Amino acid sequence: MKKEYVMGNQAIALGAIAAGVNVVCGYPGTPSSEIIETIAKHNREKAIHVEWSINEKAAMELAAGASYAGARALVTMKMMGLNVASDALMSLAYVGVEGGVVVVSADDPGPISSQTEQDTRLFAKYCRIPVFDPSSVEEAYTMIQDAFAYSEKYHTPVLFRPTTRVDHAYAGITYDDRAQPKAIPGFVKDSGRFVIFPRLSRMNHEMIEKRNPQIGEDFSSYWGNTLQGRKDSRKAVVAGGVSYAYAKEYIQDREDVRLIRVATPHPLPESFLLNALEGVEDILVVEELFPYLEEELLMLCGKHHKNWNIYGKHTGHSPLAGEITAEQAALQIGSFLGDTLTQEAPGAMPQPPARPPVLCAGCPHRAGFYAVKQAMKGRKANFSGDIGCYTLGNAKPLDMVDTCLCMGAGITMAQGLHWTDPETVNFAFVGDSTFFASGMTGVANAIYNEADLIVCILDNSTTAMTGHQPHPGTGVNMMGDVVGAISIENVLRGMGVTTVITVDPLDQSAAIAAVKECADMRGVKAIIFKSPCIALSKPVAKARVNEACIGCKKCIREVGCPAVTFAGNRAVIDESLCTGCSLCASVCPVKAIQVSGKEAR
Amino acid sequence: MSYNILLCGVGGQGTVLASKLLAAAAQASGLSVHSAETIGMAQRGGPVTSHVRIGDDAYSPLIPKGTADLIIAFEPGEAVRNLPYLKQDGALIVNSVALMPVTESLHPSGYDPGKMLNYLKSAVKTLAVVDANALCAPLGSVKFFNVMVLGFATGAGMVKFDREVLLSTIEASVKPAFVEINKKAFLAGAAEGETFIKEQRGL
Numbered sequence A: 001m002k003k004e005y006v007m008g009n010q011a012i013a014l015g016a017i018a019a020g021v022n023v024v025c026g027y028p029g030t031p032s033s034e035i036i037e038t039i040a041k042h043n044r045e046k047a048i049h050v051e052w053s054i055n056e057k058a059a060m061e062l063a064a065g066a067s068y069a070g071a072r073a074l075v076t077m078k079m080m081g082l083n084v085a086s087d088a089l090m091s092l093a094y095v096g097v098e099g100g101v102v103v104v105s106a107d108d109p110g111p112i113s114s115q116t117e118q119d120t121r122l123f124a125k126y127c128r129i130p131v132f133d134p135s136s137v138e139e140a141y142t143m144i145q146d147a148f149a150y151s152e153k154y155h156t157p158v159l160f161r162p163t164t165r166v167d168h169a170y171a172g173i174t175y176d177d178r179a180q181p182k183a184i185p186g187f188v189k190d191s192g193r194f195v196i197f198p199r200l201s202r203m204n205h206e207m208i209e210k211r212n213p214q215i216g217e218d219f220s221s222y223w224g225n226t227l228q229g230r231k232d233s234r235k236a237v238v239a240g241g242v243s244y245a246y247a248k249e250y251i252q253d254r255e256d257v258r259l260i261r262v263a264t265p266h267p268l269p270e271s272f273l274l275n276a277l278e279g280v281e282d283i284l285v286v287e288e289l290f291p292y293l294e295e296e297l298l299m300l301c302g303k304h305h306k307n308w309n310i311y312g313k314h315t316g317h318s319p320l321a322g323e324i325t326a327e328q329a330a331l332q333i334g335s336f337l338g339d340t341l342t343q344e345a346p347g348a349m350p351q352p353p354a355r356p357p358v359l360c361a362g363c364p365h366r367a368g369f370y371a372v373k374q375a376m377k378g379r380k381a382n383f384s385g386d387i388g389c390y391t392l393g394n395a396k397p398l399d400m401v402d403t404c405l406c407m408g409a410g411i412t413m414a415q416g417l418h419w420t421d422p423e424t425v426n427f428a429f430v431g432d433s434t435f436f437a438s439g440m441t442g443v444a445n446a447i448y449n450e451a452d453l454i455v456c457i458l459d460n461s462t463t464a465m466t467g468h469q470p471h472p473g474t475g476v477n478m479m480g481d482v483v484g485a486i487s488i489e490n491v492l493r494g495m496g497v498t499t500v501i502t503v504d505p506l507d508q509s510a511a512i513a514a515v516k517e518c519a520d521m522r523g524v525k526a527i528i529f530k531s532p533c534i535a536l537s538k539p540v541a542k543a544r545v546n547e548a549c550i551g552c553k554k555c556i557r558e559v560g561c562p563a564v565t566f567a568g569n570r571a572v573i574d575e576s577l578c579t580g581c582s583l584c585a586s587v588c589p590v591k592a593i594q595v596s597g598k599e600a601r
Numbered sequence B: 001m002s003y004n005i006l007l008c009g010v011g012g013q014g015t016v017l018a019s020k021l022l023a024a025a026a027q028a029s030g031l032s033v034h035s036a037e038t039i040g041m042a043q044r045g046g047p048v049t050s051h052v053r054i055g056d057d058a059y060s061p062l063i064p065k066g067t068a069d070l071i072i073a074f075e076p077g078e079a080v081r082n083l084p085y086l087k088q089d090g091a092l093i094v095n096s097v098a099l100m101p102v103t104e105s106l107h108p109s110g111y112d113p114g115k116m117l118n119y120l121k122s123a124v125k126t127l128a129v130v131d132a133n134a135l136c137a138p139l140g141s142v143k144f145f146n147v148m149v150l151g152f153a154t155g156a157g158m159v160k161f162d163r164e165v166l167l168s169t170i171e172a173s174v175k176p177a178f179v180e181i182n183k184k185a186f187l188a189g190a191a192e193g194e195t196f197i198k199e200q201r202g203l
């Protein structure tokens, strides 16, 4: 046993290792990415197969295969990845598992780093499978082990949904650092069980619906579902996940209100709840995202003819969207309990500046966007974006992302736009990792259906936004092996894209020429803007503004690099941020920006 | 009651390392600690915060507003943005060097760091205004401000750990090549902190 101060995601990983996990796979996505990284770091003797899969669906399917052979498999993703994996998961729920399968789908209330505020608990109900909802780092470590046990006990995949405030919180845990992966029994062929057919689905569907109330019963005595407070109190606060932590912090050990925590939202631990709520009159539900527990309680209330007043999102007592903060939870609970709350009136504060996230100083994506912008000056063009750091290309002054929907969508959306107006040039910007995850099918679609399109691959040799994970194009994997890198250029040529130009975006004149060349051609063309993420490469030089600066602000208006600011009547460059990419120097009309220490380029 | 420390700044300023050191030092001193970080999109130049909570009655990793004992702000605007977290008699250390957002040079909204500092002076009783550029000049890079400011807080008695515990935490946490310079940064900060608190008391 070892004690360490760890992040929630590390606790989840260490818990899975303690559970003897054999296969770990997933796709990066904030706030889930550190789980796989931790497993890879602790993978002594490579006893666990760990990988970044090409996307979440691939990971889910891989886990299913491993499980059929009796292995324990962990699949990790953010909640939007669950949408991608859902095809596989939904069917797997019907077929069932042999070795335990736990799917971590990290929810992101706020949303802080996401496109939606979907709720994995609801997804579990939709898939008819169990879900665990940890409220702290310490709990996550234990609960992920329980999730494996339940998965094998009931032969079902199990969802595990931490939220950002659990994933990215830190606490001290004591973990088993000697755990070994469990022995894998091996695949025993049984087509009557592992080949899904309508008849099998019909049969298993009925089995699942009969089984779920039994799991609910089982969960009714689960340690994570807890009740504190006196039985004669008429008020109860029901919470789950990190909202429970906020509630507990406000209520502490008070006995005049019942505090009920639901750690297993599906299947609902009905008898636990009926017992815990015995004699209660008023219930306040504190939860983020979907009013899940609230609606389950409304269901229970009707089913058992209870006389409960249930307060929550449906009654306007809790916000419908966004994160619930500690003080919001305290406010809700305080007013529910009739406590006198001292709320300070905010004084007249000066307004701090807005700080939207921006591409890093020297980011090669900025140069790629700028080249396309320059080349298309005066021409009608649409710029479809995608998910990654380069979504930030939408910020002014670049303003080069017109659409962003979901992973891989840029390439296919650009085709939709094309068919509505063939005269406008359509660009799709996609990152290298996203290209492999879900861009390739869009390219095939464009070729097959003869769309005109320029696919710009912003290849910085990493998955930057989520913390720099490797991918099939990087030549390394999570087992620590050096592997053959898949060439994006070869993939494109193999699919039949005849014009594929690879260019360094920091070489502006070559980059602009490449864009112009492609813009005049029909069919699918591709430009690979290849230059490493500055977070992974050492700065080559520094730029400096000299006396020649006339204060025209062109560098600021055009480039928008965070290292360039204005002071007095001149541009100034923050040398601690500058990487010497030269983009600002290339736009200066009086050549007042000098880049020093740069020989190679 | 838990002791709450909030660190705030702009993505890339090194708040994360500072909060990790604090938490590790708390843990090494045998205290119960929870913390939380901003990770993801906002790290690209957006406002970032780290919450560090020391004590047994802190169940959640986030500090509720109005309960921070100490705020360490790496930027004046960010200090003001997070001031609602400070409790009535809490202390605040702020770096007076402003970071201008890119948007500010494009479309000035009138961000005036001096105004922010003046406001802080009027609103916070125990306020230490430090100039990171000046303090870090002997070290060669403002990147060491994160460790220096921890020294300041320790020297001023705003965090209750042993100096030795923090120093050995630094030793264990940073890359070997940077141990000496970080220790130097910490000690220089500690000396500044001691002077600050003496003057504060003298007044």
Ligand code: SF4
Binding pocket: A361, A362, A363, A542, A543, A559, A561, A562, A563, A564, A573, A577, A578, A579, A580, A581, A582, A583, A584, A585, A595
């Ligand atoms: S050279 Fe100019 S554009 Fe490039 S990182 Fe330095 S300041 Fe920014």
Ligand code: SF4
Binding pocket: A358, A359, A360, A362, A363, A364, A365, A389, A460, A464, A465, A533, A534, A535, B044
């Ligand atoms: S992390 Fe890399 S890819 Fe992302 S904005 Fe910074 S330089 Fe660009």
